Amino acid sequence: MPIRPTDNPDILNMRGLNLFHYSYSNCSMRIRLFLDEKGIPWNDHFVDLRAQKNLTEEYFAIHPQGLVPALVDDGVIVHESADILEYLEDKFPEPSFIPDDPEDRAELEKILEFTRSGHFPIIKTWAYGRNNKPTKTPESMAKLAQLQKDQWIVDFHQETLNEGGIPEEKILAAEQTLKGMFTDLDRRLSEHEWILGDKMTLADIAWIPQYALFQRNNFPFSPYPNFTKYVVRWQKRPAYVSAIGNHMPGSMNAPV
Numbered sequence: 728m729p730i731r732p733t734d735n736p737d738i739l740n741m742r743g744l745n746l747f748h749y750s751y752s753n754c755s756m757r758i759r760l761f762l763d764e765k766g767i768p769w770n771d772h773f774v775d776l777r778a779q780k781n782l783t784e785e786y787f788a789i790h791p792q793g794l795v796p797a798l799v800d801d802g803v804i805v806h807e808s809a810d811i812l813e814y815l816e817d818k819f820p821e822p823s824f825i826p827d828d829p830e831d832r833a834e835l836e837k838i839l840e841f842t843r844s845g846h847f848p849i850i851k852t853w854a855y856g857r858n859n860k861p862t863k864t865p866e867s868m869a870k871l872a873q874l875q876k877d878q879w880i881v882d883f884h885q886e887t888l889n890e891g892g893i894p895e896e897k898i899l900a901a902e903q904t905l906k907g908m909f910t911d912l913d914r915r916l917s918e919h920e921w922i923l924g925d926k927m928t929l930a931d932i933a934w935i936p937q938y939a940l941f942q943r944n945n946f947p948f949s950p951y952p953n954f955t956k957y958v959v960r961w962q963k964r965p966a967y968v969s970a971i972g973n974h975m976p977g978s979m980n981a982p983v
């Protein structure tokens with residue numbers, strides 16, 4: 728689990744649950760949703776990614792890749808949204824968001840792993856590719872190159888600045904993978920109210936933010952009728968409204 732040791736007194740002295748997040752970030756939505764579903768109060772640290780407020784030495788002292796979300800819990804740094812969810816679930820186990828069935832628990836692990844390894848090559852490639860706008864300015868790229876130790880993150884942003892942006896074949900490959908995943912989700916949701924059975928789990932918390940992100944660029948949701956009904960059920964939940972609907976334009980609209 729990415730718990731990051733620190734000797735930085737400013738971080739060590741932070742009391743309570745401090746969430747560093749951004750409104751439109753699907754990874755941040757997961758944590759806001761978890762906390763709001765469980766009714767856990769948290770201290771709000773808004774990191775304005777549009778204004779590149781993550782590209783500071785102070786923020787890289789919290790998140791080693793300068794990404795959101797990050798959690799500082801009484802001075803303990805946790806990063807990676809899936810790991811933050813698991814950390815919070817350990818700390819606040821009631822009501823349980825872990826499936827009862829061991830096979831479903833294995834499935835949950837696969838879904839959480841996708842949020843770690845699939846975020847840049849699949850989720851972000853599709854969303855930024857279809858948005859077709861550079862994610863950084865030349866000036867913020869220079870700042871990123873100076874602070875970022877993971878060159879592949881620099882390369883990802885550089886590609887959005889290139890003529891033509893992210894190549895179409897990469898976007899289409901990501902879309903194919905996503906369509907396969909939505910087909911699987913739709914099948915699961917034809918059998919149960921929630922992705923892994925009859926109760927909400929971390930799988931639901933991890934997946935619903937992608938709806939909010941992808942609807943902005945008109946992802947074709949109509950082939951997945953059980954998924955679209957599931958979105959409508961989510962939209963009626965107060966925690967969806969506070970954690971996602973109030974932050975992301977269009978995320979309260981009926982899915983098309």
Ligand SMILES: N[C@@H](CCC(=O)N[C@@H](CS)C(=O)NCC(=O)O)C(=O)O
Binds near residue numbers: 755806846
């Ligand atoms: N796998 C990571 C991905 C985190 C991530 O890429 N966050 C994005 C927003 S969703 C970010 O901070 N982007 C800012 C940047 O790349 O400069 C997680 O789930 O926490």
